[in-house]
Amino acid sequence: METRRVILALDLDHHRSNCRMLFTADEVGSDDMEAVLEFSAREAAQSSNAASSSTVVNGSHSYSGRQELNGRLSELDSELKDVDEQIEKLRELRSQIIAERNRVNEKLKTMQGASRLSTSKSLAPAKPSGKASQAGSLNYMTEFFEWSGELKARMREVFGIQKFRLCQEGVCNASMDGRDIVCIMPTGGGKSLTYQLPALLNPGLTLVISPLISLITDQILHLREFGVEAVMLMGSTSKEESRDIYSRLAAAANSKNRNGLAGPEIKFCYVTPEKIAASKSFTSMLEKLANAGKLSRIVIDEAHCVSQLGHDFRPDYKKLSILRQLFPRVPILALSATCPPKVLKDLLTTLRLKPIVNGTAATADGTVYFSAPLYRKNLHYTVAPKPSSASGVIKAMTKYILDHHRNDSGIVYCMSKKDTETVAQGLAEESGGKIRTGVYHADVHDRTKAELHERWRRGDVKVVCATIAFGLGIDKGDVRFVLHHSVGLRCIKGIDINIFLRCLNLWKVTIRHVYRAANHPSILTRSLLNQESGRAGRDGNDSDCILYFRPQDASRLSALVFMKKLTCGFDHEVQDMLRFAIDVEECRKLQFARYFSMSASLSMSAWGTAETDAHARCGHCDNCKRPPEAMERRDVTLPAWQILRVSQVIERMSGRVTMGMLADLVRGAGGGSFGAVVGGRGRGKGKGGAKEKIGLDLDEIAGGKVQLGKEETEILIVQLFLSGHLGESFHSTAYSINVYVTPGPGALRITRYSKEDVESGRGQRIQVTFLRKGKDAAKKNGRSTKTGDEEASRAYSSGAKGKKRKRGEESFEDELDDPIVDDDGGMSLYADDDDIAADRDEREVAKANASYTSHNVASKIRQRSESEGWTFTMSNDTPVSAAIPSKLRRGKFKPAIAGSAKLNGSTSLNNASRTRTPLTTVNRSMDNDVIEIESD
């Protein structure tokens, strides 16, 4: 019993916690020690039985058990000693291997440096080897590498390209040398070759990460045409296809050589960044390839997307930081066309790349950096005056295309899907079928898009009329011209503007709220000229980039300014665009250079070439080619004073005028009156105010009419807007944002003087350089410009029908081409709510596929005139312009027909269209297909 107690005490010490757990509450709380010990003894006996005999504290086995344990301990000690000795030896071995590795590495670097330089070439007197290797650094922009000959041969043989351009050769060399690279080359510069060519000379797979499926599809198409095996793995790739690709990649990873591989070796695998971010099975497949030495490089196209500071930030690009982690030894090539310094810094950090070293003096460590001038000297920029009517624009474009690019491929970029269709139809009709057009926009079915792309590549379709949807990934070398049908609101990313406007109306929220919720959409305006123009001349041959612009387009841009003010704070992007468009003197290249150096901190040097200084004029844009006699710089302080005085009066009277209206008013056109809302809570319909027409006495307010043509007046208004003498106010409705001209903060600087003061030269002076009209300029220099800007100019000054208009006389067509609802993301700007209603009607009509031929419009007018007792005749009974029904639908035609009918009793439609009186209204009722014309 005594022994048992001792054992129990020991056992309690060792197993205190267990015992505690086993006692019931009653037993633990009991004062009966005997009972507790009894319980413990029971438990100890049970656990001893369960344990092995050697460890049981059992008097009969304790001696042999200790001996056994001691023996085991000795064995373990000796084993540990052995392991320690081995560790020591392995440590030594490790040090030796590291030392040897370093030696091999050093040797390899030395060998690479030497072997990269082809001895035979390096001895060539014209190109000494010193050019490639200088003081421990390498100049990759040379052809003295051992692979140089083969690179060129494969480039010619596979891609049919004879010579490298820009920094292509340097990038290929650095790539062959296994370096990490950042390469910045302009759109169309030829970035693809920089990874496609080295890939053909190296074994293994090149992984290409690209943002757009269309881009990827296009690249794969090209590579397959060249007989190179390229695949893509997307969400849309079928299971069978994916399985096949995976098994081929797995076979490549497992094989020591090419024998036994199923199918041809995959040289390129294209994926989107989402694939890298989301697919573990894909990344582990890549790891297998990398471990087998079969992943030769990773290419990140549009690499600026990794940076939040760039305008194209794409969150999944950020996740590419994992690449360096997963594949520390696989070289990365980052490609971009636009990478200002702050974006570059971000890019290097995100992709975990080392600091950059210059590709012409690259030290052994670091990311090799190449950049090519952004300036593409084969692109000839022109801003052409845009005729005021839709048909005039079509005529001007048709003439330009037939005169200069009759058999060439081209693109016409339009603001809206609707525009693409009307322009495509217009060009085809106007040219009598000589211009074969196609339409491309977001709503075109994918299959139709692919067919069009193919027909365009084959040359069956010559001119694609497209929205910006036809952009990235479109790589046709011989695009000889890119026309911009209009400048204006283009891209409010991620938001359908119609949805946005409906939101405003339905939810009664402010624009600010909607836009904030939409994550700061970025607005790209200038890139309109650069991105889309990048589609031209990709083969390096001369190509034209023409922007059709008329001052009234400024109103569209103003709405953009308005948006930008609300979302990102005011900046000058849009004003810069306007300045660009109305500048008739400064070289376009220099304008771009200045813009980018200010907005994106891009060095001016990016705009130079080997032959030309960045600050030199290009010599081949419209402004460089224009002879001095085609321009005229004038002091326009007096007309400016008049415009500002009128706008001040209009504002005082709570009036609202658009730019076009103001240009009319100050010239004494447009009926001499403006609309104002008198009384009520606000200016819109339903806000209690009454609309009223207020007449203007120009003599009293402005000392007479402005003595400038309409176009000049509008240009002056734009200038005054840019200089802050004029401003604008915005009025949003359910369907549009209307922009009205108001006096700006600087107006007083001019208007505080009297007319006499201004005439005598007092105060601030305003000067504007105008283009002389086509005929005047032609008379002076006796020649016409290549890009057709004079033709456009002539079309502009003579109107759609090619007839000379008298100054101040108004064609109804002048207002026809009001901005249209932009279903691509732009927005429309209308003079007032009536116009909005008219446009709504117009769209409804379009939807119902109702067609108003000139004859049925005429017959309706005739019916009406007969029932009301006034006469209507159509001259020669010929079909009137297709614009007239459109005008009627939009309510623009109203004063013309009935007004002149009332005044004259009888008129021809064509004549009537040129006369305006404010006495009549037209009620449109599209539902029952009736056009009502009423006299007041």
Ligand SMILES: Nc1ncnc2c1ncn2[C@@H]1O[C@H](COP(=O)(O)OP(=O)(O)OP(=O)(O)O)[C@@H](O)[C@H]1O
């Ligand atoms: N050295 C060269 N000489 C002539 N043509 C070339 C050369 N390099 C590339 N090209 C051609 O230039 C066109 C544009 O090349 P690529 O698509 O690689 O441009 P990119 O720089 O990727 O442009 P983007 O940024 O618009 O995609 C292609 O048709 C290509 O065949």
